Amino acid sequence: MKLTELCSEPLPGDLDLSEEILIGNDLCGEMPRLVSEHIGPRPLWLADPSTWNALGDVDLDCKTGRPVGEEGLHLLPGHPHADTEQVGRVCGLVEGGGFSGIVAVGSGTVNDIAKMAATLSSVPYIAFATAASMNGYSSGIAAILADGLKVTVPARPPRALIMDSNVLAKAPPELAQAGLGDLLSKPVSTADWWLGDRLEGRGFDELPGRIVDDAVRQAATHATGLPLGDLQAHEALARALVLSGTSMVAAGSSSPASGGEHLLSHLWDMEALVSNQPLRLHGAQVGVATCICAALYHLLIDFDTPRFPKLPEWAKTSERIRIAHGELADAVLPQAEKKFSGFAQRSAILQEDWPQIRAELASFGIPTSQEIRTILQAARAPSTLVELNLEKDEAIDALSRARDIRDRYTVLDLAFELGFFPAGISQVMAHSGV
Numbered sequence: 014m015k016l017t018e019l020c021s022e023p024l025p026g027d028l029d030l031s032e033e034i035l036i037g038n039d040l041c042g043e044m045p046r047l048v049s050e051h052i053g054p055r056p057l058w059l060a061d062p063s064t065w066n067a068l069g070d071v072d073l074d075c076k077t078g079r080p081v082g083e084e085g086l087h088l089l090p091g092h093p094h095a096d097t098e099q100v101g102r103v104c105g106l107v108e109g110g111g112f113s114g115i116v117a118v119g120s121g122t123v124n125d126i127a128k129m130a131a132t133l134s135s136v137p138y139i140a141f142a143t144a145a146s147m148n149g150y151s152s153g154i155a156a157i158l159a160d161g162l163k164v165t166v167p168a169r170p171p172r173a174l175i176m177d178s179n180v181l182a183k184a185p186p187e188l189a190q191a192g193l194g195d196l197l198s199k200p201v202s203t204a205d206w207w208l209g210d211r212l213e214g215r216g217f218d219e220l221p222g223r224i225v226d227d228a229v230r231q232a233a234t235h236a237t238g239l240p241l242g243d244l245q246a247h248e249a250l251a252r253a254l255v256l257s258g259t260s261m262v263a264a265g266s267s268s269p270a271s272g273g274e275h276l277l278s279h280l281w282d283m284e285a286l287v288s289n290q291p292l293r294l295h296g297a298q299v300g301v302a303t304c305i306c307a308a309l310y311h312l313l314i315d316f317d318t319p320r321f322p323k324l325p326e327w328a329k330t331s332e333r334i335r336i337a338h339g340e341l342a343d344a345v346l347p348q349a350e351k352k353f354s355g356f357a358q359r360s361a362i363l364q365e366d367w368p369q370i371r372a373e374l375a376s377f378g379i380p381t382s383q384e385i386r387t388i389l390q391a392a393r394a395p396s397t398l399v400e401l402n403l404e405k406d407e408a409i410d411a412l413s414r415a416r417d418i419r420d421r422y423t424v425l426d427l428a429f430e431l432g433f434f435p436a437g438i439s440q441v442m443a444h445s446g447v
């Protein structure tokens with residue numbers, strides 16, 4: 014299926030989109046054709062031990078579609094990270110081994126490594142999704158860890174993507190629950206994207222929202238079927254995740270699907286890595302963080318007594334960041350400095366226009382944290398900090414400094430620039446119900 018058939022919205026013809034999207038039952042048999050049409054004679058198969066097993070348990074025919082022997086399979090270590098080292102290793106394999114492209118068998122991490130390596134090595138890749146756990150399959154960016162900082166880098170989408178509901182439904186349920194959590198950030202991310210344009214003139218477009226809106230509603234309607242392994246529910250989720258990735262291609266960035274809630278999640282990841290703790294699922298964190306950011310939006314929309322802070326000195330701000338971010342400070346500071354440079358302009362607009370901006374934000378119809386939580390709970394997905402094994406103090410801490418890690422304007426910045434934070438942080442936590 015072409016993406017234009019999956020999407021009810023007309024897509025601009027000049028977008029770099031996946032050429033084939035296959036969503037449905039028993040699609041493993043399509044692999045040999047896809048490999049031969051999109052990759053050519055010498056594919057490098059990339060997986061980690063558990064994602065490779067997920068494929069093998071379902072249909073061994075997929076593996077016999079591999080035209081080269083065992084040397085064409087690169088198994089990443091268990092629980093790999095999508096970091097610059099792994100990407101470099103795969104680039105070396107592709108270029109050193111004369112491979113004609115990459116077949117990624119896996120979900121977030123394997124897909125990010127394959128997408129980045131294929132882009133850097135100028136070869137095509139195709140993705141076989143082993144879980145409906147995130148919206149990055151069809152996007153034009155890869156989330157990569159570089160020097161401890163999670164960054165999103167432009168990268169070509171897969172030439173073909175298979176989302177086989179039999180495989181997706183057999184994956185551990187927490188993966189699809191995370192996929193749903195990742196999707197639910199959309200209204201909050203979109204409002205953040207709009208704010209960035211309103212205050213900094215960075216550009217905003219309604220098309221990405223229209224691409225994905227209906228599919229997200231459908232996926233939410235089927236939420237209860239996800240932990241039960243219902244194939245229709247998994248297909249609805251797969252469609253929404255693919256279109257969410259497409260919305261990012263249409264926007265030319267992750268902005269329509271990644272705002273302040275993603276900064277909270279990325280900061281929790283960065284902190285876990287520094288302290289050698291296992292990472293939680295991205296979408297599980299995003300679901301809970303979205304409840305927090307939605308609560309913050311509703312409080313700010315009602316906030317009619319702003320106390321605009323004075324322009325701080327960069328020396329003081331950088332000192333705060335050095336203390337707050339410890340060993341990650343060197344990676345964080347350049348992002349924070351870029352954002353800092355726009356403070357005076359943003360503050361002037363807020364002082365002039367806050368009543369109007371509040372009214373405009375209210376018209377977005379951002380769901381309440383309770384409405385988001387209800388959908389997460391229907392899927393039995395985490396909807397509280399306790400379920401993420403996160404302390405309330407860690408969430409409070411992240412709310413005060415997640416804005417530093419990326420030069421992207423979000424509701425977390427707005428709260429500070431209206432003088433609502435830091436005093437209002439405890440109010441947000443109470444309001445969010447997480």
Ligand SMILES: [Zn+2]
Nearest residue numbers: 148195275299
């Ligand atoms: Zn995400």
